[in-house]
Amino acid sequence: MKLASIKSASRDGTLIVVSRDLTSAVEVPGIATSLQAALEDWETKAPELEAVYAKLNAGDLSAAFELDPVTLESPLPRAYQWADGSAYVNHVELVRKARGAELPESFWTDPLMYQGGSDNFLGPRDDIIAGSEDWGIDFESEVAVILDDTPMAVTPENAGSHIKLLMLVNDVSLRNLIPAELVKGFGFFHAKPSSAFSPVAVTPDELGNAWDGGKVNLPLVTHLNGDLFGKPDAGTDMTFTFPQLIAHAAKSRKLMAGCIVGSGTVSNLDRSSGSSCLAEKRMLEIIDEGAAKTPFMQFGDRVRIEMLAQDGHSIFGAIDQQVVKHEA
Amino acid sequence: MKLASIKSASRDGTLIVVSRDLTSAVEVPGIATSLQAALEDWETKAPELEAVYAKLNAGDLSAAFELDPVTLESPLPRAYQWADGSAYVNHVELVRKARGAELPESFWTDPLMYQGGSDNFLGPRDDIIAGSEDWGIDFESEVAVILDDTPMAVTPENAGSHIKLLMLVNDVSLRNLIPAELVKGFGFFHAKPSSAFSPVAVTPDELGNAWDGGKVNLPLVTHLNGDLFGKPDAGTDMTFTFPQLIAHAAKSRKLMAGCIVGSGTVSNLDRSSGSSCLAEKRMLEIIDEGAAKTPFMQFGDRVRIEMLAQDGHSIFGAIDQQVVKHEA
Numbered sequence: 001m002k003l004a005s006i007k008s009a010s011r012d013g014t015l016i017v018v019s020r021d022l023t024s025a026v027e028v029p030g031i032a033t034s035l036q037a038a039l040e041d042w043e044t045k046a047p048e049l050e051a052v053y054a055k056l057n058a059g060d061l062s063a064a065f066e067l068d069p070v071t072l073e074s075p076l077p078r079a080y081q082w083a084d085g086s087a088y089v090n091h092v093e094l095v096r097k098a099r100g101a102e103l104p105e106s107f108w109t110d111p112l113m114y115q116g117g118s119d120n121f122l123g124p125r126d127d128i129i130a131g132s133e134d135w136g137i138d139f140e141s142e143v144a145v146i147l148d149d150t151p152m153a154v155t156p157e158n159a160g161s162h163i164k165l166l167m168l169v170n171d172v173s174l175r176n177l178i179p180a181e182l183v184k185g186f187g188f189f190h191a192k193p194s195s196a197f198s199p200v201a202v203t204p205d206e207l208g209n210a211w212d213g214g215k216v217n218l219p220l221v222t223h224l225n226g227d228l229f230g231k232p233d234a235g236t237d238m239t240f241t242f243p244q245l246i247a248h249a250a251k252s253r254k255l256m257a258g259c260i261v262g263s264g265t266v267s268n269l270d271r272s273s274g275s276s277c278l279a280e281k282r283m284l285e286i287i288d289e290g291a292a293k294t295p296f297m298q299f300g301d302r303v304r305i306e307m308l309a310q311d312g313h314s315i316f317g318a319i320d321q322q323v324v325k326h327e328a
Numbered sequence: 329m330k331l332a333s334i335k336s337a338s339r340d341g342t343l344i345v346v347s348r349d350l351t352s353a354v355e356v357p358g359i360a361t362s363l364q365a366a367l368e369d370w371e372t373k374a375p376e377l378e379a380v381y382a383k384l385n386a387g388d389l390s391a392a393f394e395l396d397p398v399t400l401e402s403p404l405p406r407a408y409q410w411a412d413g414s415a416y417v418n419h420v421e422l423v424r425k426a427r428g429a430e431l432p433e434s435f436w437t438d439p440l441m442y443q444g445g446s447d448n449f450l451g452p453r454d455d456i457i458a459g460s461e462d463w464g465i466d467f468e469s470e471v472a473v474i475l476d477d478t479p480m481a482v483t484p485e486n487a488g489s490h491i492k493l494l495m496l497v498n499d500v501s502l503r504n505l506i507p508a509e510l511v512k513g514f515g516f517f518h519a520k521p522s523s524a525f526s527p528v529a530v531t532p533d534e535l536g537n538a539w540d541g542g543k544v545n546l547p548l549v550t551h552l553n554g555d556l557f558g559k560p561d562a563g564t565d566m567t568f569t570f571p572q573l574i575a576h577a578a579k580s581r582k583l584m585a586g587c588i589v590g591s592g593t594v595s596n597l598d599r600s601s602g603s604s605c606l607a608e609k610r611m612l613e614i615i616d617e618g619a620a621k622t623p624f625m626q627f628g629d630r631v632r633i634e635m636l637a638q639d640g641h642s643i644f645g646a647i648d649q650q651v652v653k654h655e656a
Binding site (some may be wrong): 011040078079080081083086104107110112113114115116117118119120129130131135152153174177180182183184185186187188189190191193194249251252253254255256258259326328 | 368411448457458582
């Protein structure tokens with residue numbers, strides 16, 4: 001099943017069911033008006049939404065309309081929790097290597113995770129508004145999951161059953177604001193403005209064999225200004241699976257329905273597949289050539305993030321965003 | 329005006345207007361069912377709620393009921409954003425001094441702030457559930473404000489107008505989980521489980537002259553197991569005012585209605601007024617006596633946080649919580 005939120009007067013948008021081929025959609029006011037509401041009563045709502053999805057795919061719904069991704073919010077236009085891991089540890093190692101720092105051994109067993117802002121996500125086609133190009137504007141292509149209510153101290157073995165939906169993410173990062181925040185030790189605040197998510201969120205069955213219960217075994221494709229930038233496999237070199245990330249997040253608290261957990265920037269040890277963020281490419285340039293030559297994003301630049309199934313169809317639709325200067 | 333949320337079938341509780349003396353309350357389903365909903369349409373809703381408040385205080389509402397704080401959620405039982413500053417820089421300096429570290433000069437001009445989890449706040453009388461006493465369970469008594477929609481890059485001069493409500497906070501902290509998280513540089517996750525807020529949120533006018541537009545000039549009183557623990561003045565030694573904290577939070581993004589911004593642990597240079605967290609008391613012991621002797625909270629311990637007006641009445645009601653062991 002594929003679900004999305006269409007822009008509306010509500011801050012949560014309006015929940016729609018989207019056809020498998022992403023061309024048509026239908027509102028479901030009789031089931032739930034928002035995705036958050038559906039997630040809070042998922043056991044009841046999911047079968048009702050699945051029934052609509054089957055009819056929509058069969059072309060049996062007269063209320064169906066043609067879907068334009070520009071009209072979409074992120075599937076959850078805002079959330080009560082956005083916890084972003086950093087599960088591709090070789091990416092972290094690379095970042096450290098470029099600045100001459102060792103990777104602590106514990107990073108291979110104890111996940112990195114930061115608490116992200118979640119009050120105002122960008123839609124998949126919304127502009128990325130930044131105050132200055134000097135902020136070092138970057139994208140991060142990632143995979144994320146949405147949970148139902150998840151108990152405190154859940155084990156990795158039991159955490160997987162709480163994954164209800166998957167999405168793609170552009171975890172927008174302001175690289176030049178990170179060093180000052182890292183020194184302070186309180187995590188990211190300025191450096192991590194609103195993230196954007198893929199047009200649709202999908203149930204795990206939509207991934208078929210590509211979903212192994214822990215990770216998504218498909219390339220995550222990023223284009224920068226129309227050129228292929230990277231297509232690392234999201235299932236390769238993922239040190240921590242989603243159930244492990246969830247168990248980490250739930251160590252000292254429960255996680256409530258609608259909580260989003262992210263994978264961190266997808267990255268493969270095989271560098272021929274390219275990268276999922278500019279920072280990694282710049283690190284490789286520093287290591288290989290002594291200096292970074294790829295600039296961060298400038299106003300007017302576009303990033304496109306998508307994942308294709310083995311048969312070539314777009315699973316989540318594409319995040320496609322332009323960077324625009326903030327006007328007061 | 330004083331507002332609260334009573335526990336109900338809704339995850340947002342049910343909005344109630346509370347009398348100035350905190351003894352009676354009334355539901356307002358015709359105006360808004362939740363505080364979040366009221367905040368999203370504050371210009372319309374605030375005058376309607378104020379009218380109810382006036383009648384409630386006059387004893388003119390037959391639907392009013394006696395208020396028991398045990399039945400309350402935090403005013404916002406969950407929020408889309410919880411950004412906690414650390415505005416009492418002498419407290420930060422003390423923490424550093426105890427471990428022999430210098431305070432960077434920039435800490436006096438550039439606020440510390442962390443992104444907190446906000447999907448599941450504790451009610452003001454709810455238990456603090458912790459997995460182990462070894463986690464170093466601590467309270468932090470703070471003041472917080474709730475905002476309406478606040479634009480990106482708002483100035484300190486304009487930020488104050490977005491403060492709609494004030495509350496007290498117990499920013500529960502797990503001290504022994506902090507060092508491992510600080511080393512990782514991604515901020516707090518395990519060490520900052522759910523916070524609890526005061527029974528009611530109040531409009532700034534409820535503070536009278538004690539609210540100067542930037543800070544609350546009244547002592548914040550903390551009791552531990554019935555004994556006075558500290559009563560530092562929240563308006564003294566607050567290096568950054570709330571408008572300055574808000575402007576800091578909004579540097580690279582807008583803040584949406586219902587965003588909560590916290591002051592950080594209230595602390596005075598005059599040590600005779602006591603502390604607002606166990607960690608600070610322990611730091612003073614280390615500095616003065618060479619070792620900490622006050623333990624962190626044990627299962628069964630209670631913390632009570634309250635602020636009294638100059639005439640002695642309780643402005644926000646009391647946070648009063650017991651620490652309880654997590655049972656799987």
